[in-house]
Amino acid sequence: MDKPPTRDRILFATAELFRRQGYTGTGLKTVVAQAEAPFGSLYHHFPGGKQQLGAEVIRASGAYFQALVLAVYDSQATTAESVWSVFAGAAETLEETDYVDACPIATVALEVASTDEVLRQATAEVFTSWTGVLTERLGKDRERALGILAALEGAFVLSRALRSTEPMYAAGRLAVAGL
Amino acid sequence: MDKPPTRDRILFATAELFRRQGYTGTGLKTVVAQAEAPFGSLYHHFPGGKQQLGAEVIRASGAYFQALVLAVYDSQATTAESVWSVFAGAAETLEETDYVDACPIATVALEVASTDEVLRQATAEVFTSWTGVLTERLGKDRERALGILAALEGAFVLSRALRSTEPMYAAGRLAVAGL
DNA sequence: GCGCCTCTGGATAGATCGCTCTAGTGAGAG
């Protein structure tokens, strides 16, 4: 049972904790405990402290989530089917994980938008990247891409709070309308 | 210069701090400082501590925001104009307040969804109420109401992170499409 | 063998967290 390198374990554990507790709600003690890593290693691999760790987790999670969504998107034939399958897949994941495993960026993005400029820029980069790849796939329709992304992110907020997939499917229907 | 009662000042100050720092990011020391209230008064008025304060702030902010949005909505003649004016108004407010004054519930909702059941229920009640009044105004079309709400909430996330009103207008366009 | 360097392991500092406690104040009832 080879464990992944310590640095990766810390990144992975932090990403998971961020999703359910947010940035300020996640303590570094909890991180190293979950990662089964010694405390000293954290500051060896991330000398910039919590902020650097946060920024790296945001970028890594953003890239991971983008790949995940694109894999679902590209598995379908038509644009409408592709967009719909992303929302349907998100709804299924939410239900399976008891509404924990949602968008890994949104929570942190809202928390840090007005308090930490470094982390805000990291979230902005992620959203810009997502907008880019989705715009490409929608025939350069950037406005539509932003609209769909907003519907997806907002549906995460509502579905997690209400513990229901209904908002996710409703948002999906709105996103595919007129495609 | 009559000050509002201490209890109201605490609620108001907490609401403002929640919007920009979230729930876990807001300390009670900061709250009483901003409210110009003594620390002891906080636990006199909110014996349930931070959780009770949080729940009351969520409900009060939810009701306030609902009234605000409905005032904008009902000032327009057609459904399409009403929905659009909500998104346009949100975009203007974001720009005027340097992207601080967004939805007062979303940040807290994501933070507490998986960590604090009492607060999660408070956010769920607020979203349920919003969905109800919007469904009424859309000819009982609950699905459309949820979709529009998701687009609005998600646009707050994107606009704050990107520091741009573009996502808000894009989401607005998606929301009025087909009305 | 020895020296070098990356990484581990954890104690600990200093600040801040939510919260409790008690003393003091002031308006209204009798």
Add this chain to the structure above:
DNA sequence: CTCTCACTAGAGCGATCTATCCAGAGGCGC
């Protein structure tokens, strides 16, 4: 007047936060 009680005022508790510090383990070149 006195008594009562809602409220003010803030010191301080134990716990937890981020961050620093140093000692040691293990691999690698020489």
